[in-house]
Amino acid sequence: MTDTLQLGLDEAELERLGGLWTAREIAQQPAMLRETQALLMQRRAEIEAFLQPILDQAGVRIILTGAGTSAFAGECLAPALARRLGRRVEAIATTDLVCAPHLYFEADTPTLLVSFGRSGNSPESVAAIELADRLVSTLNHLVITCNADGALARYGQGPRGMNIQLPEATHDRSFAMTSSFSCMTYAALAVFSGVAALDQRIDGIARATQAVIAQYTPVMQAVAGEGYQRVVYLGSHIFKGLARESGLKLLELTNGALVTMFDSPLGFRHGPKTIVNDQTLIVVFFSNDAYTRSYDVDLLDELRRDNDAARVIAVTAQDGVGLAETDQIKVPGLADADDVELLFAYIAAPQILAFFESLRLGLKPDKPNAAGTVNRVVQGVRIHELT
Numbered sequence: 442m443t444d445t446l447q448l449g450l451d452e453a454e455l456e457r458l459g460g461l462w463t464a465r466e467i468a469q470q471p472a473m474l475r476e477t478q479a480l481l482m483q484r485r486a487e488i489e490a491f492l493q494p495i496l497d498q499a500g501v502r503i504i505l506t507g508a509g510t511s512a513f514a515g516e517c518l519a520p521a522l523a524r525r526l527g528r529r530v531e532a533i534a535t536t537d538l539v540c541a542p543h544l545y546f547e548a549d550t551p552t553l554l555v556s557f558g559r560s561g562n563s564p565e566s567v568a569a570i571e572l573a574d575r576l577v578s579t580l581n582h583l584v585i586t587c588n589a590d591g592a593l594a595r596y597g598q599g600p601r602g603m604n605i606q607l608p609e610a611t612h613d614r615s616f617a618m619t620s621s622f623s624c625m626t627y628a629a630l631a632v633f634s635g636v637a638a639l640d641q642r643i644d645g646i647a648r649a650t651q652a653v654i655a656q657y658t659p660v661m662q663a664v665a666g667e668g669y670q671r672v673v674y675l676g677s678h679i680f681k682g683l684a685r686e687s688g689l690k691l692l693e694l695t696n697g698a699l700v701t702m703f704d705s706p707l708g709f710r711h712g713p714k715t716i717v718n719d720q721t722l723i724v725v726f727f728s729n730d731a732y733t734r735s736y737d738v739d740l741l742d743e744l745r746r747d748n749d750a751a752r753v754i755a756v757t758a759q760d761g762v763g764l765a766e767t768d769q770i771k772v773p774g775l776a777d778a779d780d781v782e783l784l785f786a787y788i789a790a791p792q793i794l795a796f797f798e799s800l801r802l803g804l805k806p807d808k809p810n811a812a813g814t815v816n817r818v819v820q821g822v823r824i825h826e827l828t
């Protein structure tokens with residue numbers, strides 16, 4: 442065993458603590474984002490040849506789907522991609538598609554089903570593809586997966602499909618998805634924004650993500666040591682999806698020991714704000730868009746006036762949030778970036794916080810649920826025949 446450090450801890454110690462894979466997979470994200478972009482550039486012509494005829498169809502519909510974290514990747518992207526493409530783009534979880542397919546699938550609407558999957562073996566992911574094939578007359582599949590041997594990858598190799606196979610290292614071995622989430626999200630962003638266009642942006646995105654990991658790992662470790670009992674993540678538009686993923690990481694890695702919530706800054710006032718007490722940490726993801734950011738600032742000002750939360754932290758790429766430096770996670774180099782490019786640096790700090798909260802509680806981050814009631818690949822799902 443080497444003395445390599447991951448998130449500031451020696452790998453031998455991490456292995457003893459049961460957190461080696463989680464730490465590695467969080468720390469490797471900048472490198473994996475770069476590797477993902479390089480792979481996409483190699484397949485650029487193939488991707489464009491597959492995608493352009495689909496996007497040229499009148500009234501085409503794009504569904505971003507997956508289960509759990511894979512579904513939240515779609516939630517982080519759908520509004521931004523809809524605007525960029527001028528097409529109908531929706532994030533609908535496989536867990537919704539499977540239980541009520543007639544509510545979601547449209548028989549006569551040309552559809553591109555974009556399926557995200559770390560393992561590609563979740564029962565709902567496979568069932569969603571099979572139901573789509575059955576119910577939609579004009580259908581194509583784009584599969585973005587981390588596992589070349591998964592069921593989803595095989596579907597993506599069909600005559601009306603394409604499989605985007607991510608680097609093997611993104612097939613996270615930890616219970617919680619970290620680099621798999623960031624790289625699947627990035628791959629979809631690049632595919633639909635133009636792989637060559639993102640080649641001009643990947644360096645800044647990866648550098649910013651690396652900077653957050655390097656600078657704020659000790660900060661997040663200290664925050665975990667403060668012992669909050671409730672953690673709320675808030676974000677507008679695409680950052681609401683990121684807030685949802687952030688809350689799930691904390692819930693997963695603490696085995697449900699901490700109460701977590703996500704919402705938008707505007708939505709938080711409509712009842713959910715009652716969760717706030719003197720044991721609550723609130724984290725707000727700030728938009729770069731000046732109009733949207735004004736609502737983020739308004740809520741932050743309100744929380745300070747209320748003085749009910751134990752602590753409020755802003756994750757921001759721009760100055761001027763009005764908090765002490767110690768209560769800001771500042772993302773460098775992306776002050777002028779589109780919000781969607783902030784997703785990757787923004788998610789790093791919540792992942793690190795969840796990791797250290799897991800250790801604080803005496804759990805093993807690689808497998809926090811020792812009882813096996815939840816699993817890395819979901820078990821116990823029975824898919825019912827649609828009649």
